[in-house]
Structures are given as C-alpha cells and as structure tokens.
Amino acid sequence: MGFVDLxxxxxxxxxxxxxxxxxxxxxxxxxERSGVVNIGLEGLMVMGAFVAIVFNLxxxxxxxxxxxxxxxxxxMVVSGIFSIIHAVASVSFRADQVVSGVAIxxxxxxLGVFLTKQWYGKGQxxxxxxxxxxxxxxxxxxxPVIGPIFFQNTYxxxxxxxxxxxxxxxxxxxxxxxxxxxxxGEHPMAADTNGINVYKMRYIAVIISGAMGGLGGSVFxxxxxxxxxxxxxxxxxxxxxxxxxxxxxxxxxxMGAALFFGFAQSLSVISAGVPFLKDVPQIxxxxxxxxxxxxxxxxxIGRAEAPKANGVPYIKGSR
Amino acid sequence: MTSNKKFHLxxxxxxxxxxxxxxxxxxxxSGYNPIEGxxxxxxxxFGDLYFFGETLRKVTPYILTGLAVAFAYRSSLFxxxxxxxxxxxxxAAIWVGLSxxxxxxxxxPLAIIAAAVAGGIWGFIPxxxxxxxxxxxxxxxxxxxxxxxxxxxxxxxxxxxDNAEITEPIPESASLASAWLQNITYFSRLHYGILIALFAxxxxxxxxxxxxxxxxxxxxxxxxxxxxxxxxxxxxxxILSMAISGAFAGLAGAMEGLGTYGTISVMSGFTNLGxxxxxxxxLGANSAVGVVLAAFLFGVLKVGAVNMPTVAGVPSELADxxxxxxxxxxxxxxxxxxxxxxxxxxxx
Numbered sequence: 001m002g003f004v005d006l007x008x009x010x011x012x013x014x015x016x017x018x019x020x021x022x023x024x025x026x027x028x029x030x031x032e033r034s035g036v037v038n039i040g041l042e043g044l045m046v047m048g049a050f051v052a053i054v055f056n057l058x059x060x061x062x063x064x065x066x067x068x069x070x071x072x073x074x075x076m077v078v079s080g081i082f083s084i085i086h087a088v089a090s091v092s093f094r095a096d097q098v099v100s101g102v103a104i105x106x107x108x109x110x111l112g113v114f115l116t117k118q119w120y121g122k123g124q125x126x127x128x129x130x131x132x133x134x135x136x137x138x139x140x141x142x143x144p145v146i147g148p149i150f151f152q153n154t155y156x157x158x159x160x161x162x163x164x165x166x167x168x169x170x171x172x173x174x175x176x177x178x179x180x181x182x183x184x185g186e187h188p189m190a191a192d193t194n195g196i197n198v199y200k201m202r203y204i205a206v207i208i209s210g211a212m213g214g215l216g217g218s219v220f221x222x223x224x225x226x227x228x229x230x231x232x233x234x235x236x237x238x239x240x241x242x243x244x245x246x247x248x249x250x251x252x253x254x255m256g257a258a259l260f261f262g263f264a265q266s267l268s269v270i271s272a273g274v275p276f277l278k279d280v281p282q283i284x285x286x287x288x289x290x291x292x293x294x295x296x297x298x299x300x301i302g303r304a305e306a307p308k309a310n311g312v313p314y315i316k317g318s319r
Numbered sequence: 320m321t322s323n324k325k326f327h328l329x330x331x332x333x334x335x336x337x338x339x340x341x342x343x344x345x346x347x348x349s350g351y352n353p354i355e356g357x358x359x360x361x362x363x364x365f366g367d368l369y370f371f372g373e374t375l376r377k378v379t380p381y382i383l384t385g386l387a388v389a390f391a392y393r394s395s396l397f398x399x400x401x402x403x404x405x406x407x408x409x410x411a412a413i414w415v416g417l418s419x420x421x422x423x424x425x426x427x428p429l430a431i432i433a434a435a436v437a438g439g440i441w442g443f444i445p446x447x448x449x450x451x452x453x454x455x456x457x458x459x460x461x462x463x464x465x466x467x468x469x470x471x472x473x474x475x476x477x478x479x480x481d482n483a484e485i486t487e488p489i490p491e492s493a494s495l496a497s498a499w500l501q502n503i504t505y506f507s508r509l510h511y512g513i514l515i516a517l518f519a520x521x522x523x524x525x526x527x528x529x530x531x532x533x534x535x536x537x538x539x540x541x542x543x544x545x546x547x548x549x550x551x552x553x554x555x556x557x558i559l560s561m562a563i564s565g566a567f568a569g570l571a572g573a574m575e576g577l578g579t580y581g582t583i584s585v586m587s588g589f590t591n592l593g594x595x596x597x598x599x600x601x602l603g604a605n606s607a608v609g610v611v612l613a614a615f616l617f618g619v620l621k622v623g624a625v626n627m628p629t630v631a632g633v634p635s636e637l638a639d640x641x642x643x644x645x646x647x648x649x650x651x652x653x654x655x656x657x658x659x660x661x662x663x664x665x666x667x
Contacts, residue, residue, distance in 0.1 A: 085647070095650035098397065099601045103646040106598065110639030117634035118349055230636075234588050235465070238399065242458040283473040290462035297454045 007149045009270055010263070015158035017269075018262020020045070020220035022161035024240035025247065025254040026168045027212025032249055033172060034205030035185035035309040037097040040086050040104030041213050042237025047082050048075040048217025050112035053228040054119070056128040067130035068222050072157075075218035076211040082108070083210020084203075091202045094313035105237070113230045124229030131222045132157055157219045164212075165255035172251060181205055185307035188314040198314045216240065246293065249307060260296075264289030329659070330652040331602070331609075335616065338645035342637055355631040360638075363626025364619040370626075372504025375513050376579060378618035380405070382516040383571035384596025385603060385610040386523050391442075391564035392605045393527055394556060395540035400445060400460025401568040402593025403467030404438035406586070408572025410471045411437035413583040416489030416576070417479065426492040431515070431573050438569015439562045441467060446561025450554035456561065464589065472585045485584035495578035510578035517611065519567060524607035526563070536560050568593060598646055617642065 024041050031038040038044075052068075052075040060067050085107070089100040116125055137151040137159070172178035183191040184201040192198050217233055225232045239261055246260075247253025268285035271278065343353035364374045384401045391398035398404075412434040419426055445459035479486045495510040527533040538546045539556040547553050571592055576583055599617055603609030624638030648655065 089647060089651050093651035094653045095647075096601070099646060099650035102598050102601060103643045103650060105594075105643075106639050106646065107643035110636045110643055114345075114349075114634045114636040114640060117636065231588055235461075238461045242461050245455045245458050283469060286469040287466045290465045294448070294454075294459055294462050297458060298448050298452050 004145060004148055008152070010266065011149055012154050013266035013270055014259065014263040016155055016223065016262070017265045018259045019155065019158040019161040019223070020216040020236060021240050021243055021258035021261055022165060022216075022255050023219060024213045024216030024237060025243040025258050026165060026251055027209035027216070028240055028244035029168065029172070029247070029249055029251050029254050030181070030205045030212070031209035032244060032310055033185045033307055034181050034202045035188060035307060035312065035314070036087070036090050036202055036206050036209075037101065037311040038086070038206070038209050039098050039101030039241065040083070040108075040237075041101075041209070041240050042233065042235070043101075043105035043108030044079050044083055044210050044213025045217030045220065045237045045240070046105075046108040046112050046233045047079045048072075048214030049221035049225065049232050050108075050116070050217075050228050051075040051078045051214065052218030052221045053125050053128060053232075054115075056130055056222065057125060060128065060130045063130075065130070068132045071222060072215055072218040075214045077214075079214020079217070080207045080211035083206050083213070086210070087203045087206035090313065091199055091206070094315065097311050097313075109230060112228065116228060125227045127227050128222065131226050132219075155223055157223060161219075162255065165251050168251035182307070184314075185309055188309050188312075192314075192316070198316075202314070213237070213240075242293070245306075246297065248305075261289055261293070264292060326652075326656060326659075327604075330655050331604075331612075331649060333655050334645050334648035334652075337648050338641045341644050342641040345640060346633060346637065351631060351633045356627055356633040356637070359627045359630035359633070360620070360623035362623075362630065364623030366626075367505065368503065369505035369507045370622065372500070372507025372509035374618045374622045376507060376509045377622045378614050379510075379512045379516045379574045379578065380571040380592050381595060381599050381614035381617050382611055383519055383567050383574065384592050385599030385614050386519055386607065387438075387442075387564045387567035387571070387593075388596045388600035389603065389605040389607075389610050390523055390527070390567060391560055392600060393533075393540055394536045394560040396446075396449070396456050396557065396560055396564070398442065398445075398460055398561065398564050398568075399457055399597065400441065400463045400565070400593070401571075401596045402589050402591070403460070403464035404441045404565045404568030405572040405575070405590055405592050406464075406467040406471050407441045408434035408438040408569025409576040409583055409590075410474060410572070411569070412493075412573040412576040413486060413489060414474075414479065416493035417487060419493075420490075421492065423492040426490075427495070427577070430489075430493045430577055431570065434569045434573030434576070435566040436569070438572065439566035441569070442561040442563075442565020443558060446558040449561070450557040464593070468586060468589065471583075475583060475585050479583075486582050488581045489577065493577060494581055495574070496581065508579050510574075512574035512578040515570065516574065516614075519570060520607045520611050523567070523610075527607070532559070568596070571596070598642065602646055602649055604649075616645075 024045055028038050028041050052071040055074045056067050056071040063070055086100050086104050089095040090097040117123060132155055134153045134155055140151040180196045181201055184196060184198050188198045220236060221232060243254050243257035243261060246257035267288060271285050346353040346356045363370055365371055384405060387401045388398050412430045415430040415433040419429060441463055445456045445463060448454040448459050449456045475486060476482055495512050497511050500509045535551050535556050538551060539553050543553050599613045600610060603613035620638040620642055624635040627633040627635050
C-alpha cells in the first residue's frame with residue numbers, strides 16, 4: 001500500500017466522521033457566544049436527523065438526486081424553528097439554560113420516536129434510498145497527489161462543513177453582526193446601553209444553533225446512519241459540545257476539535273488496513289479519542305474561559 | 320401567594336399538571352384516547368403490587384443518579400459523567416460479586432463499597448483536572464463516559480468471561496435481591512436497593528445542610544474567590560464534590576448490578592440512567608427531598624409508559640415528551656410566576 005493510499009484511507013473517513021460534529025459545534029459556538037448555554041445540541045441533532053430521514057423517505061421518488069440536499073435544508077429549517085423553544089425559555093422566561101437544554105434533548109428524542117412509531121408503525125424507519133454518495137470533486141480531484149488524498153471518493157458535505165467554519169469565523173469576527181453577538185455574550189448590559197437588542201441577538205443566535213445542529217444531525221443521518229431510530233444520535237451532540245469548549249468557543253477552534261474527534265474515531269474503523277495500527281488491540285483505538293482529548297486539555301490547551309455572560313439570563317435594568 | 324415558599328411548591332405541581340395536560344393534547348391530536356392512555360399509564364405503574372414493585376425498582380437508580388448530579392450542582396459543577404460512573408460502579412460491583420468468596424455480611428457491603436469507590440474515582444479524575452488545571456468538567460466527564468463504556472465492555476469480554484456477552488450471575492451472598500420484597504409484590508424485581516437509595520438521600524441532605532463540609536461545598540459553588548478569601552481550600556472542595564457525586568452514581572450501578580440484574584452484559588450503548596439523572600436532579604431543584612420525589616415521578620412515567628402501547632396503543636415515548644414538557648415548565652418558572660400573579664390581580 002502506497003503512502004498516498006494510506007493517507008487517503010485515513011483522511012477521507014476522518015472528514016466523513018467529523019462533518020456532522022463540525023456543523024453542530026459551529027451552532028454551539030454561535031449560541032454560547034451570545035451567552036446562551038446549549039446542552040440541547042444533542043436534541044437538535046436528533047430533530048435534524050429525524051426530519052431529514054422522514055423527508056428523504058417521503059420525497060425520494062419525486063425529487064430524485066436532489067433529495068438529500070433538500071432534506072438537509074428542510075432539517076435546518078425545522079430544527080431552527082424547534083430551537084425557538086429553547087430561546088423562548090432561556091431568553092424570555094429566564095429559565096436555567098442547562099435545564100431548558102436538557103428538556104430539548106428529551107423532547108426531540110421523545111417526539112422523534114413517538115412520530116416514527118405513529119407514522120411507520122415501528123421503532124425505526126426504513127433505510128433511505130437517496131443518501132449522500134461519495135463523489136470526486138471536479139478539477140480539484142485531478143490535482144496530482146493532493147487530489148487523490150483530499151478530493152476523490154469523498155462527501156461534499158465534509159467540505160461544506162469546513163467552508164461553513166470559515167464563514168462562521170468571518171461572521172463572528174469580521175462583521176458588525178458578529179461583534180454585536182459576541183458583545184451580548186460578554187457584557188449584555190454594555191451592549192444594551194449601546195442600543196443593541198440583547199434579546200433579539202440571543203434569539204437569532206439560538207435559532208442559528210438550531211439550524212446548524214439540525215444540519216449536523218441530518219448530515220449524520222444521510223451519510224452515516226441512513227435511518228432513524230432512538231439510537232441514531234447517541235452522544236454526537238455532547239461530543240459537539242465538547243468540541244465547542246475544546247475549541248475555546250472559536251469557530252475554527254471548534255472545527256479543529258471536531259476534526260480531531262473525527263480523525264480519532266476513524267482510527268478504530270480503518271485500523272485493520274493500516275500497517276502499524278493492525279496489531280494494536282481494538283480497545284486502545286476505541287478509547288484513544290477520549291483519552292487523547294483529556295490529555296490534550298490537561299497538557300497544553302489548559303484553562304478555557306467561557307464567554308463572560310454565558311448561562312446568565314439578561315434582565316433589563318438589573319445590575 | 321407571593322410568598323416564595325408557596326411558589327416553590329406550586330411551580331412543580333403546576334408544571335406536572337401542564338405536562339400531563341399537553342401530553343393529553345398530543346394524544347388527542349395523534350388520534351389516541353387520552354383517558355385510555357393515562358389509565359394505561361396509571362395501571363402500568365400503580366395497577367397492582369407487581370407494577371408498583373417494578374416502579375420502585377426503577378426509582379432506585381434514578382434517586383442515586385439524581386443525587387449524583389444534584390450534589391455536584393450544589394458546588395456549581397455539572398456532572399454529565401454520571402452515566403460513566405454508573406457503568407464503572409456496575410462493573411466493580413459485579414467484579415467483586417464474582418471474584419470474592421465471603422459470607423453475606425462481608426461480601427455484599429464489599430461489593431457495594433467497590434461500586435461507590437469505582438464511581439468515586441471516575442468522578443475524582445474530572446474533579447482533579449478541574450481543580451488543578453482548570454479543565455472544563457463537562458468535556459472531561461463526557462469523555463470519561465465513553466472510556467467507561469468501552470473499557471467495561473472489554474473487561475467483560477476478556478477478563479470476566481471468555482469472550483461472552485454476559486457474565487455469570489453473582490452468588491447470593493452478594494445479591495441485594497429479596498425474596499420477601501419479591502413475594503409481597505407478586506414477584507417483581509424489587510430489591511433492598513430502594514432502602515440504600517433513600518438512605519443515600521438522607522446522607523446527601525445531612526452533608527449539604529448539616530455539616531461544615533457541605534457549607535464549604537455550597538460556598539465554593541456560589542463564589543470561589545470569596546470562599547478562598549474566607550480560608551477555604553477551593554481545589555479540595557471541587558475534587559471532593561466530584562468524587563462524592565461519582566460515588567452516588569457508582570451506587571446506582573451497584574443497584575442495577577447487585578439488585579435488578581445480578582449480572583453485567585456487554586452494552587451496545589449507554590444505560591441512560593446517568594443522563595436521566597440530570598433531568599431528575601434539575602426537576603428536584605437539586606435538593607435531596609426534591610430528587611427523591613422527582614425520581615419517583617420519573618419511575619412512574621417510565622414504567623407506566625411500558626403499559627401504554629399494549630393497552631391503549633400509545634407509543635411509550637409519550638412519557639419522554641411529558642417529562643420534557645415538565646422540565647421545560649419547571650425551567651420556565653418565571654412564566655408560571657408571572658401567570659399566577661396575573662390571575663391573582665384579575666381575581667381581585
């Protein structure tokens with residue numbers, strides 16, 4: 001096996017596993033940067049996965065090859081709307097944001113499986129007929145060496161995730177909107193004094209996180225899981241949350257953390273084909289991502305400072 | 320009505336009521352009969368002594384994981400890792416159960432303590448990292464969950480058994496199962512663990528509300544800098560809080576291992592006891608009494624729901640939806656407070 005083949009067999013699955021985490025973690029960054037803790041990422045992914053699978057199953061015949069793309073768009077919209085529940089509770093009703101997020105997790109899973117049972121008469125849906133398929137990216141895929149490693153036999157959604165991470169960075173750090181959003185999360189009263197509508201910004205941020213979580217869940221559903229049941233999304237949302245914190249609440253940091261998780265997860269899948277990993281017992285590869293994360297955090301990433309007003313409801317006029 | 324105490328009592332009651340009301344509306348819209356549905360739920364949790372026994376059995380680990388999350392929360396630490404702590408506790412209890420040969424009065428306490436210690440270690444590590452290096456406990460506990468899951472499966476396969484999916488049952492000398500409790504509940508799986516869980520709740524109440532340790536833990540939760548200034552050892556308290564929290568969750572694992580199942584099998588996914596514990600703790604407002612009541616509500620809804628598909632045709636996930644709504648309403652107590660005041664004004 002040549003070196004290029006080896007790299008290809010590592011990088012492609014790594015991207016494939018990290019894409020859903022990147023999307024969701026970006027959503028988490030938006031929400032937490034505006035000062036709303038979002039434990040509900042898990043639930044938002046569940047909602048996204050559920051909607052994407054149901055839409056895909058229902059409209060596969062009518063929409064053909066476009067089905068997965070439209071499915072993820074619909075999943076984004078529905079999850080965005082669904083996340084308004086979290087926004088209303090944590091912004092308007094001054095709920096404990098952790099509690100409200102936990103409620104989102106329960107509600108999404110409950111509703112998803114409840115409706116699945118009602119519509120399909122069983123605990124899990126059929127396999128979708130129109131998932132995402134691997135493709136070669138035109139032009140980029142023809143570049144020697146780099147082309148086969150990065151741009152052949154890969155999922156477009158993986159690149160969408162990386163592109164969106166840079167878009168998120170640009171929005172948060174290079175636009176007035178992003179500055180306002182971060183200001184609201186650091187010092188809402190100062191932001192309010194400067195005429196920024198704190199409530200509006202937080203609503204927008206939570207809805208963005210809902211849409212991104214939905215995107216993450218739907219991409220997971222249509223590339224990895226291919227059907228929906230109670231065990232489709234198990235912990236990916238919490239991993240994304242970890243990526244947000246690992247990445248120090250920065251979009252590119254979160255992307256890096258998610259890529260790292262994806263890479264580490266793919267190790268246990270591809271180890272059989274990689275010469276120097278073949279003899280390592282499976283268990284070490286399985287726990288490697290989690291142990292490495294803890295070591296990385298303890299060793300050289302160190303103290304993470306959350307946005308100052310993260311988790312604190314803003315009450316106008318209180319000091 | 321304006322007194323805080325009344326609100327504290329009214330909010331959960333109204334939330335439960337609203338949750339059930341919305342659950343009924345959902346059933347109505349999905350074409351089910353809500354009265355039949357709730358009758359089935361009631362039947363499935365209180366219908367006869369067997370169902371009631373099963374409900375209490377389910378409540379047992381919920382109390383303990385709820386206490387675990389609540390205990391850490393009192394020092395402003397968020398223990399998402401109860402899940403992993405349950406798993407290692409379960410494993411430790413079974414391991415001691417299988418490998419030690421001793422009379423019951425040594426064997427059983429030893430297995431239970433092993434579970435608490437295992438869970439405690441699993442909580443100690445994130446606590447240590449948080450206290451000494453400032454690593455966010457949420458990430459570490461999430462990671463520890465996965466490490467617990469995979470390591471436990473590996474140990475079951477390669478150490479406790481010869482590549483089998485499930486271990487031998489533990490000998491009677493390490494079992495919490497009680498013929499007497501099973502007899503009076505028509506052979507449900509109710510076991511003595513419920514007494515341990517209630518005792519643990521008492522312990523938590525005592526530590527938090529009646530000891531200097533508890534005072535320091537709460538103080539560190541409110542304001543680390545002020546606590547440090549007052550001469551408290553902040554690091555020690557953070558570590559202690561996580562370790563005790565983990566020990567509670569580990570005990571929950573022992574309840575499943577020594578009481579309900581008497582064995583441990585390879586898990587394809589999480590038990591969800593720890594994640595549900597988060598909800599139990601939050602619903603119970605992180606107090607010992609609240610956790611016991613919330614765990615009871617959880618057990619009733621979860622066990623009762625199993626009866627709903629066969630009797631009323633309603634998917635059992637309705638219970639999860641109702642739980643979510645109740646949590647949501649408790650969280651939004653501001654809304655309820657506002658509505659109550661509104662009604663009061665109009666009533667005048």
